[in-house]
Amino acid sequence: MSSLFEPWSSRSLTVPNRVWMAPMCQYSADASGPDVGAVNDWHVTHYVSRAVGGAGLVLLEATAVSPEGRISPRDLGLWNDRQQEALTRLTGRLRAHGAVAGVQLAHAGRKASTHVPWEGGGPLAEDEGAWTTLGPSPLPFDAGHPAPHELSVEEIGEVVERFAASARRALAAGFQVVEVHGAHGYLLGEFLSPHSNHRTDGYGGDFAGRARLALEVVEAVRAVWPEDLPLFFRISATDWLPEHGWTPDDTVRLAGELLARGVDLLDVSSGGNAPGVRIPTGPGYQVPFAARVKAETELPVAAVGLITEPEQAAKILEAGEADAVLLGRALLREPYWPRRAARELGATGLPLPPQYLRAH
Numbered sequence: 001m002s003s004l005f006e007p008w009s010s011r012s013l014t015v016p017n018r019v020w021m022a023p024m025c026q027y028s029a030d031a032s033g034p035d036v037g038a039v040n041d042w043h044v045t046h047y048v049s050r051a052v053g054g055a056g057l058v059l060l061e062a063t064a065v066s067p068e069g070r071i072s073p074r075d076l077g078l079w080n081d082r083q084q085e086a087l088t089r090l091t092g093r094l095r096a097h098g099a100v101a102g103v104q105l106a107h108a109g110r111k112a113s114t115h116v117p118w119e120g121g122g123p124l125a126e127d128e129g130a131w132t133t134l135g136p137s138p139l140p141f142d143a144g145h146p147a148p149h150e151l152s153v154e155e156i157g158e159v160v161e162r163f164a165a166s167a168r169r170a171l172a173a174g175f176q177v178v179e180v181h182g183a184h185g186y187l188l189g190e191f192l193s194p195h196s197n198h199r200t201d202g203y204g205g206d207f208a209g210r211a212r213l214a215l216e217v218v219e220a221v222r223a224v225w226p227e228d229l230p231l232f233f234r235i236s237a238t239d240w241l242p243e244h245g246w247t248p249d250d251t252v253r254l255a256g257e258l259l260a261r262g263v264d265l266l267d268v269s270s271g272g273n274a275p276g277v278r279i280p281t282g283p284g285y286q287v288p289f290a291a292r293v294k295a296e297t298e299l300p301v302a303a304v305g306l307i308t309e310p311e312q313a314a315k316i317l318e319a320g321e322a323d324a325v326l327l328g329r330a331l332l333r334e335p336y337w338p339r340r341a342a343r344e345l346g347a348t349g350l351p352l353p354p355q356y357l358r359a360h
Contacts, residue, residue: 001347001348001349002310002314002341002342002345002346002347003018003314003317003318004017004018004019004310004313004314004317004325004338004341004342004345004347005017005018005019005342005345005347005349005350006018007056008056008323008324010230010264010265010300011227011228011229011230011264012228012229013100013176013177013228013229013230015056015057015100015324016056016098016099016100017054017056017338017350018056018317018323018324018325019054019055019056019313019324019325019327019337019338019341020055020056020057020058020059020302020324020325020326020327021047021050021055021057021058021059021326021327021331022059022267022304022326022327022328022331023059023060023061023062023104023179023181023234024061024328024329024332025061025062025071025075026042026043026046026061026076027071027072027074027075027116027117027118028040028042028043028074029043029074029075029076029077030074031072031073031074031129032073032129034082035082035086036067036073036077037064037067037070037075037076037077037078037079037080037083038076038077038082038083038086038087039076039083039086039087039089039090040086043076043090044089044090044093047060047090047094048090048093048094048097049335050099050331050335051093051094051097051098051099052097052335052336052353053331053335053336053337053338053339054098054336054337054338054339054342054350055099055327055331055338056099056100056324056338057099057100057102057177057324058094058099058100058101058102059102059103059104059177059179059326060076060087060090060101060102060103060104061075061076061104062075062076062104062106062108062181062186063075063076063077063078063103063104063105063106063166064076064077064078064079064106064107064108065077065078065079065105065106065107065159065162065163065165065166066079066107066159066162067079067131068112068113068131068132068133068134069106069107069108069109069112069162069187070108070112070113071108071111071112071114071186072113072114072115072116073124073129074116075108078103078105078166078169078170078173079162079165079166079169083169084169084172084173085173087103087170087173087174087175088172088173088174091173091174091175092174095174097353098351100176100177101174101175101176101177102175102176102177102178102179102232103170103173103175103177103178103179104178104179104180104181104234105163105166105167105170105178105179105180105181105221106181106186106187107134107159107162107163107181107186107187107188108133108186108187109133109134109135109136109148109185109186109187109188109189109190110133110134110135110139110140110141110145110148110187110190110196111133111141111185111186112131112133112134113130113131113132113133113146115128122144123144123145123146130146132148132149133146133148133149134148134149134151134155134159134187135148135149135150135151135187135190135196136150136151136190136191136196136197136198136199136203136204136213137150137196137197137198137199137204138150139196139198141185141275142275142276150199153201153202153203156203156213156216159187159213159217160213160216160217160220161220163180163217163220163221164220164221164223164224167220167221167224167225168224171224171225171226171229176229176230177229177230177231177232178221178225178229178231178232179231179232179233179234179267180214180217180218180221180231180232180233180234181234182214182233182234182235182236183234183235183236183267183269183270183272184234184236184269184271184272184273185236185271185272185273185274186272187213188213188214188217189235189236189246189272189273190273191203191204191210191211191212191213191214192210192211192214192246192250192254193210193239193245193246193273194210194244194245194246195239195241195244195245195246195273195274196273196274197210207250207253211254211257214233214254215257215258215261218231218233218258218261218262218263219261219262222261222262222263230264230265231262231263231264232263232264232265232266232267232302233258233263233265233266233267234266234267234268234269235251235254235255235266235267235268235269236269236270236271236272236273237251237268237269237270237286237289237290237293238251238270238271238289239271239273239274239277240270240271240274240277240278240279241274241277245273245274246273248289248292251268251289251292251293252292252293252296252297255293255296255297255299256297256299258299259297259298259299263299264299264300265299265300265301265302265323265324266290266293266299266300266301266302267301267302267304267326268286268289268290268293268301268302268303268304268322269286269304269305270286270289270305281305281306282306283306283307283308283312284303284305284306284307284312284316285305285306286303286304286305286306287303287305287307287316287321287322288321290302290303290304290321290322291303291319291320291321291322294320294321294322294323300323301322301323302322302323302324302325302326303316303321303322303324303325303326304325304326304327304328305328307325307326307327307330308329308330310337310340310341310344310345311344311345313325313327313341314341314345338350339352
């Protein structure tokens with residue numbers, strides 16, 4: 001049995017294998033009307049096909065905890081009953097095809113209120129429905145972006161409550177894994193990094209101050225999330241800045257704090273908080289960050305980033321660099337990647353829908 005197809009257990013949950021679908025925004029929900037932010041036929045086809053394709057865990061895209069927390073008007077959300085009901089139908093279908101259903105809860109912070117990527121991705125204009133973005137400090141993400149509203153301490157408390165409320169809805173919708181999004185320059189990551197957090201109160205300054213919001217969100221989510229189900233956290237291990245940014249050392253330190261507060265796995269990505277940085281990409285370029293957290297802490301990790309071939313993925317696990325791999329673009333290109341990997345690696349036991357047995 002290849003290590004990729006061994007089960008992974010956390011608390012009472014067992015994921016059938018270690019090939020997982022990374023959260024990837026689809027920007028395909030309704031932007032207005034009664035179904036704003038709700039999954040639709042596109043999402044059902046997209047996600048269920050990866051479950052049929054053999055992914056052990058399907059992590060849904062960044063799902064906003066509030067309307068102003070959306071990256072674009074077409075993001076998924078989980079702040080009302082209609083969104084919750086639509087997700088309930090999707091989670092049932094994922095489970096029916098053997099996958100564990102997970103969701104990433106997110107707030108886009110100062111990177112909110114933008115066009116979808118294939119329409120340029122830039123900030124919305126006022127006549128296009130732009131809304132006020134939020135951040136730790138009134139610092140625009142990039143030239144041409146508006147300065148966000150600096151959150152007050154009271155407003156920070158409201159953000160924490162929003163994450164907890166969406167976690168309750170995620171449980172009611174049938175998810176078995178919830179991931180708090182602290183990466184890619186969105187709100188929690190903005191608070192973590194000295195590049196974007198210039199506050200001088202208890203939510204800024206030193207590491208403890210900058211980490212405070214992320215840890216409060218984790219504590220609030222863990223308090224409403226069942227003790228027998230796992231909680232993940234996604235981190236950008238580095239801002240890729242030469243100075244005044246979040247660093248791998250910070251990530252290792254935060255991992256210990258997250259573990260102490262009931263986080264069960266760190267999903268290790270990088271970048272996204274500063275535009276125009278040079279990132280030395282290449283096959284598995286983010287794996288060393290995950291490997292360091294795994295080596296220096298007791299927190300399990302998942303690796304992500306240009307993991308494209310079965311043998312490459314298997315070696316990451318066999319070398320002890322990660323506990324699971326998250327596939328992004330590889331699964332966009334090839335929804336049945338896990339089934340190909342099982343064939344190439346000689347793994348058996350990956351369930352196949354009976355409708356497809358004749359092709360086995």
